[in-house]
Amino acid sequence: MVADLEAYDSGDAEIIGDEETRLYYERAARQRETELAEYDRLTAGLITRISGEGPNSLGAVITKARIARGMTLADLGDDLQMSLQQVQRYESEGWLRASLWRLQRVADVLGLRVAVEAVLQLPAQPPPTQQPPAQPPAKRSGRGTVDE
Secondary structure, eight states: OHHHHHHHHTTOGGGOOSHHHHHHHHHHHHHHHHHHHHHHHHHTTOOOOOOOSSGGGHHHHHHHHHHHTTOOHHHHHHHHTOOHHHHHHHHHTTTTTSOHHHHHHHHHHHTOOOOOOOOOOOOOOOOOOOOOOOOOOOEEOTTSOEEO
């Protein structure tokens, strides 16, 4: 895909088969530009607050903090007294398998002040019950039975 994006970026129209494919490559190119711009801001020290939503964003937050600190994976591994391969594994898995103790060490090494915010969601309201349409009152005959 990288070769395709490079060909697209260079203006080689041969790789564009249809409108959907063209839009796909344009979105991918914009995403790459956004990521590169963020990388540049991180390495220039212009980003000081990194946030995410939910536990799956933790890995991206740690990776961005590492980049902002100018650290390679090997540097982080050395500071954590871990092998490069283990740090690579943690980062590739988004640090989701790391213990809380390990994550605290990573935060310490990267100089992160971690803030936790928990938002209680209101319980879902049950949908209003559908009442059957009102029935007209039953007519009574003089003998105490109901006529239908």
